[in-house]
Amino acid sequence: MNAPIRSPYAEAVYARLLDSVPDAGEGRRLWQVADPYLLRHAAQHAVRASRADDLLLDADFLVEADPEAVSEILSSAGARDARVAAMVYRASYSAHRRLQPYQRRQILALDAARFQAFELGRELARGSDWEHRWATSQQAATSLSATLEGHTHEVTGVALTALDGQPVAVTSGYGGRVRVWDLATGLTTHTLEGHTSAVTAVAVTIAGGRPVAVTSSWDGTARVWDLATGRTISVQRVLAGPLTGVGTAFVEGRPIAVITAYAGTVHLWDLAADLLAESHPRAFPPAHTAPVTSVAAEVLQGWPVAVTTSYDGTARVWDLDTGPHGPGLTLTGHTHWVLGAALTVMDGRPVAITAGRDCTARVWDLINGRQETVLVGHTDWVTGAAAAVLDGRPVAVTSSRDGTARVWDLSTGRTAATTTVDRSSQWLSGVAVADPAGWPVVVTAGERGSVKVWDLSARSTVVGLQGHTDAVTDAATASADGHTLAVTGSRDHTARVWDVTAGTTRTVLEGHRGPITSVAMAVVAGRPVALTGSTDRTARVWDAVSGRTTAVFTRHTERVTGVGLAVLHERPFAVTAAADGTVRVWDVALRRAVSVVAQEVRTIDVVVVGDRLAAVFAAASGADWHPDLGDERAATVPLDRDAPAVTAVAATTLGGLPVAVTGNSEGAVRVWDLSDPREPTALEGHTDGVTGIAALVRGDTTWAITTGYDCAARVWDLANGRCLTTLALPDVPHSVGAGPEGHIVLGMGHEVIALTLTPAAWRPS
Numbered sequence: 001m002n003a004p005i006r007s008p009y010a011e012a013v014y015a016r017l018l019d020s021v022p023d024a025g026e027g028r029r030l031w032q033v034a035d036p037y038l039l040r041h042a043a044q045h046a047v048r049a050s051r052a053d054d055l056l057l058d059a060d061f062l063v064e065a066d067p068e069a070v071s072e073i074l075s076s077a078g079a080r081d082a083r084v085a086a087m088v089y090r091a092s093y094s095a096h097r098r099l100q101p102y103q104r105r106q107i108l109a110l111d112a113a114r115f116q117a118f119e120l121g122r123e124l125a126r127g128s129d130w131e132h133r134w135a136t137s138q139q140a141a142t143s144l145s146a147t148l149e150g151h152t153h154e155v156t157g158v159a160l161t162a163l164d165g166q167p168v169a170v171t172s173g174y175g176g177r178v179r180v181w182d183l184a185t186g187l188t189t190h191t192l193e194g195h196t197s198a199v200t201a202v203a204v205t206i207a208g209g210r211p212v213a214v215t216s217s218w219d220g221t222a223r224v225w226d227l228a229t230g231r232t233i234s235v236q237r238v239l240a241g242p243l244t245g246v247g248t249a250f251v252e253g254r255p256i257a258v259i260t261a262y263a264g265t266v267h268l269w270d271l272a273a274d275l276l277a278e279s280h281p282r283a284f285p286p287a288h289t290a291p292v293t294s295v296a297a298e299v300l301q302g303w304p305v306a307v308t309t310s311y312d313g314t315a316r317v318w319d320l321d322t323g324p325h326g327p328g329l330t331l332t333g334h335t336h337w338v339l340g341a342a343l344t345v346m347d348g349r350p351v352a353i354t355a356g357r358d359c360t361a362r363v364w365d366l367i368n369g370r371q372e373t374v375l376v377g378h379t380d381w382v383t384g385a386a387a388a389v390l391d392g393r394p395v396a397v398t399s400s401r402d403g404t405a406r407v408w409d410l411s412t413g414r415t416a417a418t419t420t421v422d423r424s425s426q427w428l429s430g431v432a433v434a435d436p437a438g439w440p441v442v443v444t445a446g447e448r449g450s451v452k453v454w455d456l457s458a459r460s461t462v463v464g465l466q467g468h469t470d471a472v473t474d475a476a477t478a479s480a481d482g483h484t485l486a487v488t489g490s491r492d493h494t495a496r497v498w499d500v501t502a503g504t505t506r507t508v509l510e511g512h513r514g515p516i517t518s519v520a521m522a523v524v525a526g527r528p529v530a531l532t533g534s535t536d537r538t539a540r541v542w543d544a545v546s547g548r549t550t551a552v553f554t555r556h557t558e559r560v561t562g563v564g565l566a567v568l569h570e571r572p573f574a575v576t577a578a579a580d581g582t583v584r585v586w587d588v589a590l591r592r593a594v595s596v597v598a599q600e601v602r603t604i605d606v607v608v609v610g611d612r613l614a615a616v617f618a619a620a621s622g623a624d625w626h627p628d629l630g631d632e633r634a635a636t637v638p639l640d641r642d643a644p645a646v647t648a649v650a651a652t653t654l655g656g657l658p659v660a661v662t663g664n665s666e667g668a669v670r671v672w673d674l675s676d677p678r679e680p681t682a683l684e685g686h687t688d689g690v691t692g693i694a695a696l697v698r699g700d701t702t703w704a705i706t707t708g709y710d711c712a713a714r715v716w717d718l719a720n721g722r723c724l725t726t727l728a729l730p731d732v733p734h735s736v737g738a739g740p741e742g743h744i745v746l747g748m749g750h751e752v753i754a755l756t757l758t759p760a761a762w763r764p765s
Contacts, residue, residue, distance in 0.1 A: 190230030471745025663690025
């Protein structure tokens with residue numbers, strides 16, 4: 001950010017403005033009743049007075065002030081605590097900027113827990129229904145510098161350059177617009193409009209002595225834009241149809257654009273001649289046998305070269321010096337589509353980095369076409385690649401549908417660093433890396449329009465409690481020895497046992513050979529026991545203290561979709577449901593199945609009713625209540641048969657009688673009196689599909705905690721159907737567990753979040 005011009009009166013003006021904010025006592029200000037001018041402009045006055053830290057350390061200001069105004073001053077943070085507050089504010093900026101202040105407060109309090117900013121977290125949680133006890137920090141990267149808000153569709157391309165000495169990014173998207181961003185402020189300087197369909201790629205160069213962007217589009221045109229003014233300089237229609245990519249290079253001192261088409265063709269456009277109305281794109285002879293997906297162009301050691309990638313699984317090398325005479329080398333090695341490429345020099349040799357749907361990136365010698373290195377680490381499609389020389393060493397950066405961007409040291413082929421988008425439900429569609437104006441940055445683009453800037457001079461680290469390395473799929477709780485314990489399962493093939501009270505990992509449960517789909521927990525003879533189910537078609541019983549496997553159930557022939565654990569007549573029983581259409585009840589002590597119920601089940605919850613083990617099932621056709629799992633002939637009671645797909649269930653008791661709680665894909669939550677399930681009680685509040693339900697019995701009262709795709713958790717009093725409180729979250733929570741002391745455990749992306757419902761949430765209803 002440019003240093004503001006300091007006025008000799010800046011300090012006095014700033015002080016007078018703050019004096020106009022009502023005093024709340026204890027050194028706090030009532031920002032919620034401040035003049036709107038202050039909420040929008042106090043941050044600017046603070047920067048001019050060199051007092052930005054004052055406001056960044058004021059929790060109520062962060063909650064109430066205009067988010068865009070706060071975002072603009074985050075880079076002015078000086079003291080360590082102010083820098084941490086800036087990281088907290090950036091972490092979920094794209095989520096909380098559009099919300100009401102009370103919802104922003106909840107999200108900021110959560111992110112304060114992730115960054116272990118405990119004092120700030122306490123201030124943010126003041127008067128709240130929820131207390132964030134702790135949260136893991138797997139996706140809380142300290143290197144996040146800015147979130148660029150503006151695109152409303154998937155971002156398809158990113159390019160970096162400098163404009164008047166300031167670093168800028170240019171992004172393209174399926175919405176048909178191109179945006180130019182000032183990376184110092186995070187603000188859009190120009191919106192480039194003219195394409196009539198999705199813009200598929202963007203590149204930058206110098207043409208006519210000015211910085212320009214070149215874009216390709218599904219509308220069949222390529223455009224050149226003046227980055228200083230945002231105006232279109234030239235438009236060329238390529239007769240090959242929809243265009244898929246563009247790259248730029250200099251050939252004999254002239255700026256050249258290489259354009260690719262979905263039809264599989266490659267075209268060369270002399271931008272210098274075009275500015276004189278003397279040029280039309282020239283086509284190379286066809287080479288790829290399937291649509292071309294991208295192109296990278298560069299001058300490497302004096303050699304102007306382009307590499308194109310294709311759905312045919314190859315990349316092809318084009319010598320731009322020789323003109324349109326066909327490709328040179330064919331780079332063969334990927335086992336699926338090749339989606340992106342980048343060019344650089346390594347050890348004095350020109351190389352290409354290609355990104356593939358086979359979850360790898362590959363490094364190629366462009367002189368002989370030999371594959372040098374396979375970069376392995378991503379767990380989903382690698383969607384883009386970029387390259388640069390940073391600190392004197394060649395690096396590649398790759399983006400992936402697994403939600404991560406990885407920085408690779410090309411001299412070793414190892415991951416030098418990994419930055420992870422904090423909204424893990426978004427996969428990354430592209431990446432750029434550069435050192436514009438002396439500031440090494442990575443810019444990542446996401447499927448929902450997100451654009452994030454990562455500062456490579458700041459190490460991307462996990463700043464607090466470590467946890468799962470992939471999405472959390474389920475959570476359950478139990479209480480033992482005065483401590484609330486939780487078990488969480490993940491796609492990383494592990495389950496973790498947490499001491500919720502202490503905020504520590506008790507043990508990591510390792511042994512499954514596939515993602516864990518469901519978990520359950522109970523106390524057996526005073527000792528906590530965990531049950532896990534997996535896509536590896538097994539369920540495992542664990543001693544939750546030692547982490548030792550005590551039983552493995554292997555009779556299912558398809559993935560296990562749900563598990564339950566209960567104690568009946570002082571004996572533990574495990575219930576497992578699988579995609580093979582069976583539900584099996586296991587005597588844990590005997591390690592054998594005691595009954596099998598034919599039932600197609602997505603998820604399950606079990607409850608002891610009298611001397612019987614009962615369960616509620618969620619299936620594609622609705623939900624069912626099975627009153628006695630020990631009796632294979634017992635008839636099930638249908639629930640929610642006329643509703644959309646049931647996505648979550650819980651079984652509990654209300655006033656000593658069994659009830660079921662179901663949630664569906666449209667956000668409807670219903671409570672069923674299982675003695676007469678004809679008239680369920682509707683719990684209205686979620687605005688999108690329900691992802692999880694947990695029941696909590698406290699004294700004579702029963703609560704349900706529900707989570708949904710609307711990025712919210714809700715607490716309900718089942719006696720009257722009233723929503724007691726709602727928690728806003730920055731991402732979709734996919735699992736929830738609840739303990740008797742009001743401890744709530746959520747799984748959100750890779751993160752595990754532990755909360756306590758404060759007394760405000762237990763108010764009489």
